[in-house]
Amino acid sequence: MASQIHFLDIKGKSLLSRDYRGDIDTSAIEKFPLLLLELENTSNSTGSATDDSNYRPFIHHQGVNYVFINHNNLYICALTLKNENIMSIIIFLSKLVEVLTQYFKHLEEESIRDNFVIIYELLDEMMDFGLAQTTDTKILKEYITQDYYKLIRNTPSRVVQPPNAVTNSVSWRKEGIFYKKNEAFLDVIESINMLINANGQVLNSEILGEVKIKSHLSGMPDLRLGLNDKGIFNTNEETGGSTNAKGIEMEDIKFHQCVRLSKFENERIITFIPPDGEFTLMSYRLSSTQFLMKPLIAVNCKTKVHKHSRIEILCSVKASIKKKSTANNVEIVIPIPDDADTPKFVPEYGTVKWIPEKSCIIWKLKTFPGGKSYHMKAELGLPAVDNDDNYILKKPIKVNFSIPYFTTSGIQVRYLRINEPKLQYQSYPWVRYITQSGEDYTIRTK
């Protein structure tokens, strides 16, 4: 998969490297900063300096392929000579980032320098001879840790052994877990991404749903999850007959590796042995081809620019959700010109803040009952002298919110059966629903 793996700073200087195969000269990575610069410079010749259209996450140079991802001002780069599966390299590198982030909380230059010993150990365990091995943090933490002393003291035989899970078919759960109170918390979280044009028309929308589980269960429990999904329950008379249970057809369902995929494909049943602690059981997507939704939070924003003197913003926001529901922590991020100053805000409700370093104002509404609408007026001064007459604000307005006890798609958990064949304990499943804004709930400005 990869011959070498390197951690590099933003300029391409190597921070930590591991050579797995010795088939690529060590000097190859020294060329990386130059190549990176070249990537950026070739685009400069076409026009603007900020344009990085030639940037690609891979470089081919003198027979060596550099594949890299960018994370927190770091480059994590894999080198290979062969025509390898680039998708798996990129996913491996991102898993590496994920694991290290879980180990050190933040993966950045400093944490790499401070933890080089453990990074080497992890690199060795996650990849051997350039072949990916174990990338599950929970399992890795079983036998690789920063605190060896504690690990050895807590291990019965005083000898740290590789957990069976590394090679078992259930490679995500160790044996002998015990809880006094057996509980499973189920969160159904739907993130809404929406692209709305200036006239309030929805151009594109999608629901990215996730079912997250926090399991505090003893032994090796076998779980079975029932949802009101049409694709899963089309044979179920009960749901088919009742009128109020809305059947949903989910697209593009992805499961955690613990779910028995073939069982789902053949019998449409979600069964699994959960990992211990928190994990994402499944994710799904509902796209606008299925139903084009109205905006949940509709924003209408009028901006009036008086050149050389001020800019006026008149913004109204409406929550088009059920009267019973309430949206929490609504934030409307309105972009303003970089050089605007002296803000004056008149919100009908909530607070408005000016964030000059991000060139935006944020209108915060702590709670927002369904069906209500609010207005806000803002006025900012503009410098009298300017050299850039382009006041067209192309940056879209972004909205953040979360609505508890509500799923947009109408998905519901019908049951979660927990069965541990040996221990036969009582267990308590809990379910929560949340709808929230996704990364891209944006409204375009004119």
Add this chain to the structure above:
Amino acid sequence: MSLEKKIRKFLQGPRKGEAFELKNGLVSQYKHERKDAIQRVIQAMTLGKDVSSLFPDVLKNIATYDLEQKKLVYLYLMNYATTHPELCILAVNTFVQDTEDPNPLIRALAIRTMGCIRVQKMIDYMEIPLSRTLQDENPYVRKTAAICVAKLFNLNPQMCIEFGFLDSLKKLISDPNPSVISNVLNALYEINDMYISSNLNKELKLDILVLDYTLIKNLLVCLNECTEWGRLTILKCLNDYDSENSEQANHIVERIIPQLQHINPAIVLSSIKTILKHLVYLQKASQTSILKKLSSPLVSLISNPIPEAQYVGLKNIRIILEKYPNILSKELRVFFVKYSDPLYLKLEKLDIMIRLCNENNFNLLLNELKEYSMEFEPTLISKSIKSIGSIAIKLPTSIIKCVNLIIELIDLKGDELIIDESVGVLTMILRKYPGKNDLITLILPIIANNFSHLSIANPSYSSVIWLLGEYPNYFTNISNLLNEIFEDFNDFGSQLKLNWLNTIVKVNLNSLVKQDFSKLLQETLTEITENEDDVDLRDRAYIYWRLLSSAEQELPKQILLAKLPPIDSSIETYNPVILNDLMSELSTLSSVYGKPSYTFISNQPSSFFKSMDIDELKAQAKQDIIENVKNENLLDFDDDFEENGNASEGASTNSNNLLDELNDLFSNSGSSPASNTSTMKSNTDDILSLFNTLNVTSAPMAQPSQQQSQSSSNNDNKVNNDLLDLF
């Protein structure tokens, strides 16, 4: 103490003492001091300092029960073993002992590290520990040992075979543990790759990895029990297996389909690839139903949070779309550009969107493109406008809407970039629909009005020159325009000059033009024939001059006013041979480079050229030509106005024919010496371009393009054969 001194002391002081201090620490009588010193040695190593001189002292610490310390010493050994090969033997004893340790973690660690010490002497001691660990009771040790066989093969293939490790590895393929199986497969794949690229005696044929259906059936069972990385290896195997009948193919496809739901996009993409490979064995009806199932997994590739993975997804979607154009026909909205996307993703999404555009959704897409054209990234703007043109050329019904949109864009924000791109796109549209009166009267006034914003540096400047020659009677102020352009003639590059020459000749020949431009023509011809350095250009001017002064009245018109055949599409496509190669290499590096692996991967990177035999050279040269023709093609899309469309015509419509001809040509030239291939290649290219130009200029009017291509390639063929005879 002055600051300077302080700094100097800070810089010099520790440097001198550091090695000494470390050395002392390493031989300290206290355990914790030794461990601390080792850690600092590794730290220095990480920072790129050379600490190889401490090798003997570090080695003394190898015998320890502290797992962490052991790992650190092993790590040091792996890095610096090659600097002190003779001392490595001192470590052998510990390694061999460790492979008998009761703790599997230590057994695996020892065998893993032994394989990584790339010292020949070490290999002699590997036999016993390796064969022992290959039969270890713990699967974690077995899978590590399996990989170690590949490491050994890398160091010394002969020994690996003689000691029978290869055979024991092959036996391990029926291991009960899925993670061992997947690593055995990995190791066999590695060995296979090394064997192919090595100088081993190929007569001694090694069947390293034989994929038969019994094995495949086993792997299919394994697929659901493996870790995600193991699944990838198994999918690779399944992809390499050629199913013998539709029943087998069906079975394989059915077993892979559940994997489309895996969270790891690499598995999703590999599954798609493998399904597509086996799909051809199935019946038409089941093919379409399976293709339908692939659309939402494909889309899921671009909802991944990692932009780099999205990019790879998009690149692969682009290839799959070319093979199966209807697979995503309803999914246009998913590809809408997000404001927060990195630029390289935005451009790639645009590329996919124009491919998905059809009669039903082009209105939606045009609205989006309008938004993108108002963004601030110049590359995005120019690509958006080009995309509008591509839609107009792809869908005749959309054309008025597209042209109106471009006009609107010029009105809204008519800066140089937008005008430049718009003029280029409008010219392309006219080339697709030549002679449509309403279109011409709609487009040409806009171009004439905005011409003053363009300068010689803009690519579309030459488009305007070409249009002046093609539709002179539609420009009301043609004489002003021509005079204005001619003023800058001395600043033109040779392409622009050629373009201008063609235009001015055409304007003079066109009977619809009432004004007389013979003075400009005379000045141009004199200027070029007397002062021009470019031989081609000068020759062209001479030819025109003679043609114009011949007694024949109609012949020059027939030749010079010949209409170009309309362009088909401005969306780039792959050559079918290359497309097939790319389809078989989906999700690999070649999918993102957009070229088959043999063009950029060498089996032996160090001694690439020495070892290549004539066949390989031929293949490479052939590939170069393919690439060149392709490149020319790409260039032509942008530049063909500059050449007055003449040269591009041949190349863009006939590239396939040309390639076929070239292929024939190479089969004839098997005996040509290797060193000549490259010179021949460049000759061929020159001649190709030359013939294309000449051929078109001298072709009689209204000759179908098919015939033209035929004759041009025949000519090429002849000349090339002549060239070959020369060698």
